[in-house]
Amino acid sequence: NAEDAEIVWQAGLARCPTDENNRFLFHKTTQRDVYDIAKADWPSCQDVILWNFKGHVMETGRGNVVIRKNGDLITPPVNQGLLNGTFRRKLLQDNSIKEGVLDITTLKAAEAVYMINAVRGWVKLEILFT
Secondary structure, three states: OHHHOOOEEEEEEOOOOEOOOOHHHHOOOOOOHHHHHHHHOOOOOOEEEEEEOOOEEEEEOOOEEEEEEOOEEEEOOHHHOOOOOHHHHHHHHOOOOEEOOOEHHHHHHOOEEEEEEOOOEEEEEEEEOO
16 A cells, blocks of 8 residues: 555656667566666665656656556556556556556656555655756
8 A cells, every 4th residue: 555655765767768669678587777777877766767758757677656646546557668567467457556647747746656566565755856
């Protein structure tokens, strides 16, 4: 549950866009260059948020992104260039979250931002934009 997120991480917004058509983004692999390069710009942060050439939020280096906007929990659709994580799929199936395209302006205005994955559950993110 998002409200129960006890862990808070700092996450930087990637300085450069990521190609949402990169086939390695859609599969869990050891090919992590995209994430490692983006994370290198934020060495003091626990995570980094990727965005694509359309200016849409994709995912973090460690999991899927969920934002709270007007009380709704929203995650980007897979076609934005992200792994369809197992916890994300479960939350969508349970109608706990819904899909929606998220641009950077929406990310900045979000009531809360989370990284989710099956291992850690819900992690609240404090986003650094500069």
